[in-house]
Amino acid sequence: MSGSGVDRVGVEDLLEEARRGLDRVSPAKAQAAAEDGALLIDIRSESQRGRDGEVPGAHVVARNVLEWRLDPASGDRDPALARRDRRVILMCDEGYQSSLAAATLKRFDLDATDVEGGFQAWRAAGLPVILR
């Protein structure tokens, strides 16, 4: 307990807690899952996609609206993506933010996880990237 009376956690605690509840996938497994119907969602920023390239087949959703678009109970959901009948696999740049976000999506009762190592690992594995 901190002096303010609030339990303080650090970002590493949050990350560890988030990942405890995730069945994270390698880039190759993410690709295979997407081929099998999973929704691969790219939450990298526009500048990161512009700099490093896009992932073919990924749905781009801005991080700041992710929860609103993916929560099946949200009035602001995207019905094509807010689906409990599909696995949702998040990809960020290095696989950190995506773990935190996936843990949040699991609380919406979504089958959510993220890509280990994010886009950088995807690219390093030689998986498809579309360069601008």
Added chain:
Amino acid sequence: MFTLDVYFHHKFDHEFEGSPPPALSFVVCSLPRSGSSLLCDVLANTELAGAPSEYFDANQMDEFRRAWRVTTFEQYVEALIAKKTSPNGVFGVKAHYHQLFDSFPGGDVSELFPNLHHVYITRADHVRQAVSFARATQTERWSSLQEATATQAVYSAAEIASLIEWIEREEVAWERYLAESRAPVLRVVYEDLVADIEGTVVQVMRFLEIDLPPAFTVPAPTLDRQADHLTEDWVARYRAEEQRV
């Protein structure tokens, strides 16, 4: 199949060179499965009404940014207006509600798009719209131009009901936006459009103050209707279940 297959009709065709800055702009305010693609398809094919499409869909923006070699959003909008304004000075986009609001805080595009007009297209039959939407989201086949997928759509009354609720919510959001905007609005209903495509398109073009040449004829749409016997089965089943409830 590992392709996005988001519906990108008129993605790279209908690009214009050397058009003047737009004298008239319009937004086709749309909802999924409202006939907006059909309307925009025919409008683009007239070559007199810009080339309206979902230019503010995040995936589509990436495609265009790559093709046009632009990086910032400001550069993107500049290139968009330059390349998609027809030689008669008409520029149009189609947008679903959140596409517009995600790109433009508050949804106000009147500063950017001069002499703004709105064409608001809705579908009277929300059950059919929701059935079409449910099938498209399950199969990821949004247009007759896309190949059929192996995915079999599965009927779910709960999903259809949820989509009807979503459609009605989106319509409320559009109505609020249109009420707050000072731009003129033309309301188009899908069922009227499909009953009389030529008449509806001419009505839209007149609303947009587009001069129609004496020999003008409305081009035939390049999109086919997707509804089939499965759509009819689902609609009948949902209505029957709804009555029982």
